[in-house]
Amino acid sequence: MANVVVVGSQWGDEGKGKIVDWLSEQADVIVRFQGGHNAGHTLVIDGVSYKLSLLPSGVVRGKLSVVGNGVVLDPHAFVAEVERLAAQGITVTPESLRIAENVTLILSLHQELDALRENSNSGTRIGTTKRGIGPAYEDKVGRRAIRLMDLADLNALPAKIDRLLTHHNALRKGLGQDEISAQAIYDELASVADKVLPYMDSVWRLLDGERKAGKRILFEGAQGALLDIDHGTYPFVTSSNTVAGQAAAGSGLGPGSIDYVLGITKAYTTRVGEGPFPTEQQNEIGDFLGTRGHEFGTVTGRKRRCGWFDAVLVRQTVCTSGITGIALTKLDVLDGLDEIKICVAYELDGQRIDYLPASQAAQERAVPIYETLPGWKESTEGARSWADLPAQAIKYVRYVEELIGAPVALLSTSPEREDTILMQNPFQD
Structure with missing residues (x-):
């Protein structure tokens, strides 16, 4: 049984939705391994269109779906997408969807910073969707990010928020913006914690077990390979690796778990x-x-x-x-x-x-x-x-x-x- 990685071979928008849906019906597990809710695809099933921007396509077919550690997750956007699908008759539960405990969270301050840069006249415009993806990845590699597991210990959260704001408030001051209070970020996270934490899991262990059980795993990327932070048309790229190799790093499975790479073109x-x-x-x-x-x-x-x-x-x-x-x-x-x-x-x-x-x-x-x-x-x-x-x-x-x-x-x-x-x-x- 082959495990398959699906990547866009151009700048994204190659029509991955239909192909991924066709493959997901054959797969046992569908894994999203990079990106955020800044790119999506449309699935058309029995004449009904489902627009996904964060969730793996397997949720529409009731397959085990996984959001890997390589993704940056906006918890409020996640809840909103789950609710939109529910309105279309698709119920997403912790039994059908798991999110990596170490996934980095996108906060409102990331979206504000994204928009400030994109709307400025300082030569930083690259055409982002202003959804905070890039700034969230910056905090991840800067080792100051808030991660999903942090919401499980609200008592320890204030210290982590303070560390984050030491960076962001200095940045905001330089951009002529008001500082953000630690309490505002705490309230933003605490208000959504109970809605997201039930989906949390040690995804690398889960996937290792599925692989050893002989299950078919489909790795689903967002955007296209030419938007890769290393191999794309830099700086007009996204903030993550979009090439197939990221499927391993962004999910916790080794590269030997990948058997076939399908490029959507x-x-x-x-x-x-x-x-x-x-x-x-x-x-x-x-x-x-x-x-x-x-x-x-x-x-x-x-x-x-x-x-x-x-x-x-x-x-x-x-x-x-x-x-x-x-x-x-x-x-x-x-x-x-x-x-x-x-x-x-x-x-x-x-x-x-x-x-x-x-x-x-x-x-x-x-x-x-x-x-x-x-x-x-x-x-x-x-x-x-x-x-x-x-x-x-x-x-x-x-x-x-x-x-x-x-x-x-x-x-x-x-x-x-x-x-x-x-x-x-x-x-x-």
Whole structure:
């Protein structure tokens, strides 16, 4: 039995929701291993849409779901999401969901700091969702974070809050903001403690037991590999590692527990927020892709930037995440185009290169080199076998495989789960 990691191979928003839902039905345990409630995905089950931003997709199917230690958790947002699902008939209980005891908490002061920086004119704008994710990770690595287990001992909490505020109030003073009282933070945490603590567990022990019992584990990431704090388009990235290797560190299981890495890959490219985007099309092609692909963020509703498929970037992600196979999504969005371009390399200062340089300045100077393929007029929407696809669509998919150095394991042709062409089941690798 294989354990599978799902990662986005671009800048996120690749259509992970549908694929993760399909895999979660086969899995016994679903683990979220990084990020916060700043990214989400939509599951469509029997015509009903469920928008998740923090909880693992397994909660919708009643599977054991785990929020790993690599996540930063806003306890109030967590409670609100549980309540939203309850209103849709999905009951989340401590029997179906466990949260790592050592998970870092997002507080209101993190959200305020995020917004202060993002709204300033000091050159710090990177396009965050202002949900406090980055500042919470800063406190984690600064060793001053409040963690879930701290809510179980309210008597010891004031000293930890004082240590946290020593940093934050000095920062706030420098930004011209009022100081925050320790009592306000204490009340914020104490008010939610009883609602979150029943879900607390030693997740690494739980997962080790599930693994030894032969259970199938699905590791579910948020965002995409190009937003990774180390391997992404820094500084226009998220504040955590989003590559597949984080599944081990962010859950407490060793890397030997990972058997298959599935990279979710959109048949074109999109990006939300600031940062380099070599193949972006700020023209009628970009408008076509955005309109046909309904390219708006699950969590924020922000319009996504759109462009041609960038094989250079995905090939790089195949390396940095050790991708075994990809799930190619939204092929149907390309229906009707006369021609389709694919970026196969870049030109940088007169030289052809086959990778995205790490330097921000070099990324901005990189010019895409395209190859042009004929499009197709027939519809691919809803196709469930290769025989249903136009010949040119098949050629496009095969060329993508060749360029990125990884096979297409699944091909998605609509948001509906059944509209999928399966070549390789990751759980049966």
